Amino acid sequence: MSRSVLLEQPGRYRLVKGEVPTPGPGEVLVRVAAAGICGSDRELYEGGRPEEYCTFPIVPGHEWSGTIEEVGPGVDPALVGRPTVGEGFVSCQVCERCRAGEGNLCLAGYDEIGFTRPGAFADHLIVPARLLHPLQAGTDLRAAVLLEPAAVAAAAVLQAAPLPGERVGVVGAGTLGLLTIQLLAASSPAELVVSDPRAGREPVARAGGATRYFHPDELGELDLDVVVETAGARDSAAASTRLLRRGGRLVLTGIPGVVPEMLSPSTIVERQLTVFSVFGAPSAAWAHAVRAFTAGLLDLGPLVTHEFALEEYADAVALLGQGGDDVGKIILKP
Known part of the structure; x- marks a missing residue:
């Protein structure tokens, strides 16, 4: 079984259980290790996110890290077991902006994991393999959740x-x-x-x-x-x-x-x-951030200050809203 936070509409959610999803062609199944909460997740919960940038019901969560558990047809099976992070924007790959390397500005329209398709406030996540940035074995996945910001x-x-x-x-x-x-x-x-x-x-x-x-x-x-x-x-x-x-x-x-x-x-x-x-991040910026993290130029772990279970999703959002000097990155851990 796999659990996920289903935000049915602003301010109303429930924890749902279902079968572990199966990756389709070109996709992977990720076991989520941690998922970060940011201001846009709070906007989603409170109903302040513009309609063109969200869909309900939705499983939120666009900042995440995890381990690849299964690959779909056409994906290298050697990826199974690799720690990874992944981009959120699901671009068309054929428009002028995508061909220029700016998938975050895709002309086909906005489509992002955690806002228009199921995100990482869950035990498992389906991700197009082309969006992955695999990490080295032994990577601290609690810290790696910050690679999206x-x-x-x-x-x-x-x-x-x-x-x-x-x-x-x-x-x-x-x-x-x-x-x-x-x-x-x-x-x-x-x-x-x-x-x-x-x-x-x-x-x-x-x-x-x-x-x-x-x-x-x-x-x-x-x-x-x-x-x-x-x-x-x-x-x-x-x-x-x-x-x-x-x-x-x-x-x-x-x-x-x-x-x-x-x-x-x-x-x-x-x-x-x-x-x-800057609106989000293109693939080149992701690659740059992952390289800096791998090289030790980014010390991400100390920026995580609070951890919550999936069941405590609303409490985590409330803490983010309260802010305070001692509130840094808040994460959910399945």
């Missing part, structure tokens, strides 16, 4: 293209921000400035490579070469532009849940800022 952080850092010796900054010290700090630190910056209102996040940020840590109200103008915005707060994008030197580079990853302050076109043009954005 790490891939998003990697996408942002690849866009920013920091050079050794540049002055860089991160706005927001949530999970995504802390992962971005570690990846930016690997580029040997002259300075790595972090802005977040939560003083309790400073030790983790500094452990990841931050050299200065400020409350947003204390920052002022810093003339940084690169800023990666991860907070998704109301005014964080506009505030990020004020930290950049003329000709600096800004990467936006956060999606504000409220009407944001507008970025000033005059500011962008007059200061000749380059603005990038």
